[in-house]
Amino acid sequence: MAFPGAIPLAASATTNLFAAREQMAFTLAFHIVLACIGVALPATILVANWIGLKRDDRDAIELAQRWSKAMAVTFAVGAVTGTVLSFEFGLLWPRFMERYGAAFGIAFGIEGLFFFLEAIFLGIFIYGWMRLPGWVHWWTGVPMFITGIGGAASVVSANSWMNQPQGFALDAAGKVTEVEPFKVLFNPAVPYEVPHMILAAYMVVGFLVASIYAVGMLKGRRDRLHRLGLLIPLTIALIATPIQLLVGDTAAREVAHHQPAKFAAMECVQDTGSHQTEYIGGICTADGVKVAIPIPWLDSMLVGFSPDTKVTGLNSIPNDERPPVNTFIHLAFDLMVGIGTAFLALGIWLLWSWYKRRDIPQTPWFLKAVSVSGVAAILALWSGWIVTEVGRQPWIVYHYMKVSEAVTDANGIWGIFIFTLLLYAALGTIAVLVLRRMSRRWREGGEGAAEEQPSPYGPLGPEVSPAVPFAGMVGKRNSQSEDAER
Amino acid sequence: MSTAAAVILWVGATFYALFGGADFGGGFWDLIAGNAEKGERPRGTIQRSLTPVWEANHVWLIFILVVLWTAFPQAFSAIFSTLYVPLTLAVLGIVLRGSGFAFRSSVEGLQARRAAGAVFALSSVITPFFMGAVVGAIAVGNVPAHGNGDAFSTWLAPAPLFIGVMFVATSAYLAAVFLVGDARRGGDHEMERYFERRALAAGVVAGIFAVVGLIALHSEGPYVYDRLIHEGLPLIIISALCGIGMLLVLLLGGRLLLRPLAAGAVIAVIWGWFVAQFPYLLPTSLTISHGAAPDPTLVAIFIVFAIACIVVLPALAILLVLAQSDMLEHEH
Numbered sequence: 001m002a003f004p005g006a007i008p009l010a011a012s013a014t015t016n017l018f019a020a021r022e023q024m025a026f027t028l029a030f031h032i033v034l035a036c037i038g039v040a041l042p043a044t045i046l047v048a049n050w051i052g053l054k055r056d057d058r059d060a061i062e063l064a065q066r067w068s069k070a071m072a073v074t075f076a077v078g079a080v081t082g083t084v085l086s087f088e089f090g091l092l093w094p095r096f097m098e099r100y101g102a103a104f105g106i107a108f109g110i111e112g113l114f115f116f117l118e119a120i121f122l123g124i125f126i127y128g129w130m131r132l133p134g135w136v137h138w139w140t141g142v143p144m145f146i147t148g149i150g151g152a153a154s155v156v157s158a159n160s161w162m163n164q165p166q167g168f169a170l171d172a173a174g175k176v177t178e179v180e181p182f183k184v185l186f187n188p189a190v191p192y193e194v195p196h197m198i199l200a201a202y203m204v205v206g207f208l209v210a211s212i213y214a215v216g217m218l219k220g221r222r223d224r225l226h227r228l229g230l231l232i233p234l235t236i237a238l239i240a241t242p243i244q245l246l247v248g249d250t251a252a253r254e255v256a257h258h259q260p261a262k263f264a265a266m267e268c269v270q271d272t273g274s275h276q277t278e279y280i281g282g283i284c285t286a287d288g289v290k291v292a293i294p295i296p297w298l299d300s301m302l303v304g305f306s307p308d309t310k311v312t313g314l315n316s317i318p319n320d321e322r323p324p325v326n327t328f329i330h331l332a333f334d335l336m337v338g339i340g341t342a343f344l345a346l347g348i349w350l351l352w353s354w355y356k357r358r359d360i361p362q363t364p365w366f367l368k369a370v371s372v373s374g375v376a377a378i379l380a381l382w383s384g385w386i387v388t389e390v391g392r393q394p395w396i397v398y399h400y401m402k403v404s405e406a407v408t409d410a411n412g413i414w415g416i417f418i419f420t421l422l423l424y425a426a427l428g429t430i431a432v433l434v435l436r437r438m439s440r441r442w443r444e445g446g447e448g449a450a451e452e453q454p455s456p457y458g459p460l461g462p463e464v465s466p467a468v469p470f471a472g473m474v475g476k477r478n479s480q481s482e483d484a485e486r
Numbered sequence: 487m488s489t490a491a492a493v494i495l496w497v498g499a500t501f502y503a504l505f506g507g508a509d510f511g512g513g514f515w516d517l518i519a520g521n522a523e524k525g526e527r528p529r530g531t532i533q534r535s536l537t538p539v540w541e542a543n544h545v546w547l548i549f550i551l552v553v554l555w556t557a558f559p560q561a562f563s564a565i566f567s568t569l570y571v572p573l574t575l576a577v578l579g580i581v582l583r584g585s586g587f588a589f590r591s592s593v594e595g596l597q598a599r600r601a602a603g604a605v606f607a608l609s610s611v612i613t614p615f616f617m618g619a620v621v622g623a624i625a626v627g628n629v630p631a632h633g634n635g636d637a638f639s640t641w642l643a644p645a646p647l648f649i650g651v652m653f654v655a656t657s658a659y660l661a662a663v664f665l666v667g668d669a670r671r672g673g674d675h676e677m678e679r680y681f682e683r684r685a686l687a688a689g690v691v692a693g694i695f696a697v698v699g700l701i702a703l704h705s706e707g708p709y710v711y712d713r714l715i716h717e718g719l720p721l722i723i724i725s726a727l728c729g730i731g732m733l734l735v736l737l738l739g740g741r742l743l744l745r746p747l748a749a750g751a752v753i754a755v756i757w758g759w760f761v762a763q764f765p766y767l768l769p770t771s772l773t774i775s776h777g778a779a780p781d782p783t784l785v786a787i788f789i790v791f792a793i794a795c796i797v798v799l800p801a802l803a804i805l806l807v808l809a810q811s812d813m814l815e816h817e818h
């Protein structure tokens with residue numbers, strides 16, 4: 001019996017498995033972008049709001065209000081796509097949940113707590129702009145900042161557990177008999193996965209918001225609002241970048257030690273041994289990497305700070321325990337690292353220009369770079385998850401349960417997957433259209449267009465620096481420039 | 487211990503039925519509010535009272551799912567591998583509903599608003615119906631403990647379907663009662679009477695389907711039926727009394743008791759269901775104690791639940807109080 005309207009397909013676990021994996025990956029990739037917004041946008045809004053309140057800066061308040069209105073939309077889509085994921089755990093992976101729900105479910109309980117609070121304070125913050133007093137309103141936003149981080153930490157802890165499971169015992173039938181919740185929650189992959197993800201969220205949001213204003217500035221809208229809208233989120237993202245690279249570096253070393261098969265796939269290591277070559281780009285084949293840039297010894301150096309470090313190769317791993325599509329994993333890893341490095345360069349460029357002239361670099365290339373940074377950050381985010389998830393294959397719970405044992409026997413997964421693709425495509429398109437309409441409405445000055453009103457600093461020309469967002473970074477110079485303006 | 491975990495599950499179900507249910511019902515009234523002109527005021531009332539709270543109300547569903555898969559993983563797996571058809575349709579309804587609602591207040595132009603509104607409203611009916619069918623299928627004992635029950639016959643049966651309709655009617659009834667209060671607070675007497683009439687009608691329909699569902703249960707789910715009319719009898723009586731009391735209040739015009747009575751009727755049914763199923767989680771194949779996770783996991787859930795009571799409930803109360811005292815803008 002096929003699912004109504006679905007393409008009739010034999011209910012075999014193998015066809016199901018592929019469809020279920022693609023379905024899971026696609027819906028996760030969609031959700032994670034909105035999740036990042038939910039994690040990191042509150043802090044970005046609060047910074048703008050704080051600047052606005054502290055300095056009686058209407059542009060900053062206007063930005064905070066706009067972003068919070070946009071967040072009302074993204075949060076709603078995030079909530080429904082998150083709900084889909086929760087259902088999918090049961091719809092696609094009932095055997096996994098049956099066996100391990102008792103262990104890794106706990107993290108989701110804590111996540112639920114955080115998201116509950118987030119949803120509540122979001123309701124208060126977004127709809128409280130008009131009637132609540134300024135600082136009271138600001139404080140109702142602070143819980144969102146905390147819950148965003150807490151929520152992300154707990155879901156990612158669930159994912160970390162799938163990578164480095166511990167804290168449970170199985171009986172002969174494979175049923176979980178004992179659970180140590182603390183060991184489950186604070187598994188060894190948490191210290192690198194959780195901060196890496198939270199920083200990624202801040203980078204995605206920072207670059208994404210900045211890129212919207214960069215596009216506006218390239219179109220000639222070089223008012224103060226756009227400059228603030230560019231600099232506040234960009235500063236946040238660029239502060240996160242160097243820390244992110246350090247955490248990612250640690251993550252890579254941890255993966256090399258605890259999930260050697262994944263690391264071998266990431267780096268296309270074929271034969272176990274020391275003095276491994278690092279390959280940038282290229283195609284992984286059974287007899288080595290083709291068309292890549294080789295850097296001798298570097299791989300071993302990165303893993304153990306010495307060329308003598310032994311790195312496990314794929315040939316030492318049983319055939320049926322090797323991750324699939326190594327080229328894909330390898331290129332995803334390179335893309336993530338490449339984008340992270342490019343962001344670092346962008347940060348250095350901005351810092352240099354600020355140091356020289358207290359302004360963003362004048363060349364349009366800078367704005368062009370910023371305007372693609374949002375998409376690049378999302379690509380890095382997806383690449384990172386592909387490394388983590390595809391690199392864990394064929395395991396759903398590393399060394400304990402294979403994905404093929406976890407999948408449902410239900411019919412019609414393909415049909416549902418195709419339907420989901422269409423539905424999400426529509427959802428994503430409408431969400432983007434709605435957000436663009438919103439921004440057009442703001443630009444045309446419908447509701448409270450603060451750029452029309454004299455800001456406390458007076459209307460600023462494009463040459464004068466906005467003076468605010470870099471206050472923390474180059475404090476002294478900045479207050480000078482501020483005095484100059486006054 | 488496992489019973490306490492089941493109680494937590496049912497507490498979540500109670501909150502979801504009351505608040506989430508009222509949200510779904512709002513969508514139902516939106517759906518049948520008529521053309522753009524006629525429906526403008528009721529839709530406005532509905533929109534104002536839902537906007538700041540629906541997201542928080544929705545989280546109760548997540549709460550139920552998470553407690554179910556953590557505390558009773560086997561039941562979760564059995565339910566999802568059997569009832570995947572109505573569950574897929576319910577989650578589809580949730581996606582359409584949430585996005586339709588969010589987009590409706592942000593898109594421009596009557597056409598687009600209408601389309602988003604229609605999606606929101608229609609899916610507000612679909613979702614509770616299929617959730618009711620899932621609950622019905624569990625209650626009549628059609629979900630085998632090891633899952634993989636038949637994809638259709640398990641829920642395409644009179645009792646689950648009647649219970650599905652009862653869910654729709656009950657949420658409509660709850661919503662109408664809440665909206666009466668909201669309209670009165672807004673000083674809109676016309677809307678107050680509008681929703682009074684609808685509360686009355688929906689209350690009667692919900693009552694009828696409750697009785698019809700009970701009769702269907704008699705042949706399809708004898709275990710639950712039996713316990714319902716014995717151990718569960720006091721709760722059934724309370725529910726009936728609340729329902730009748732509410733009808734009287736509506737006809738006679740006392741307003742204060744309206745919400746407590748409406749909520750009481752629903753709460754009594756939910757706990758009647760709990761009593762009727764006891765000690766089973768999946769009647770009659772999986773008991774609560776058999777299906778439960780190891781004790782430390784349950785303790786972890788209790789701790790999370792306790793924190794939720796200490797932190798989330800007051801925050802939720804603040805949200806509801808602010809929303810009810812019009813401190814939160816529905817749109818600005």
Ligand code: HDD
Pocket residue numbers: 163189192193194196197199200201203204244245247248249251252253255262336337339340341377380381382383384385386387388389391
């Ligand atoms: C803005 C996004 C972003 C950027 C610039 C980077 N990463 Fe990343 N990376 C992620 C976003 C991300 C991620 C999507 O958030 C992942 C997926 C799982 C996780 O915990 O973080 C991830 C995973 C991930 C993993 C796999 C962890 C695992 O399997 O458990 C490694 C080894 C790295 N990263 C290493 C790096 C290195 C060496 C980087 C730069 C030098 C880097 N990442 C930049």
Ligand code: HEM
Pocket residue numbers: 021022024025028029032093155156157158159381382385386389390392393395396403
């Ligand atoms: C905490 C969050 C996450 C959890 C708990 C999680 C869990 C899962 C599960 C259960 C599967 C199916 C089984 C498997 O293939 O191993 C899966 C697969 C997958 N996930 Fe994740 N995931 C998370 C985040 C993400 C994100 C954000 C992405 C974004 C791209 C992602 C990408 C994938 C991919 C690509 C697969 C398929 C792997 C394959 O079939 O080769 N995951 N994940």
Ligand code: HEM
Pocket residue numbers: 028031032034035036037038039074075076077078079080081082083084085086115116118119148151152153155156197541544545548
């Ligand atoms: C398999 C993995 C995941 C599941 C099952 C899941 C589940 C959910 C659920 C049920 C919601 C709705 C809660 C509500 O109504 O407010 C939600 C929202 C959210 N999720 Fe996920 N989630 C997953 C992965 C992630 C990841 C990896 C992150 C971030 C690191 C994340 C962050 C969020 C955030 C921030 C929200 C709030 C909505 C928003 O801000 O847009 N989720 N998620």
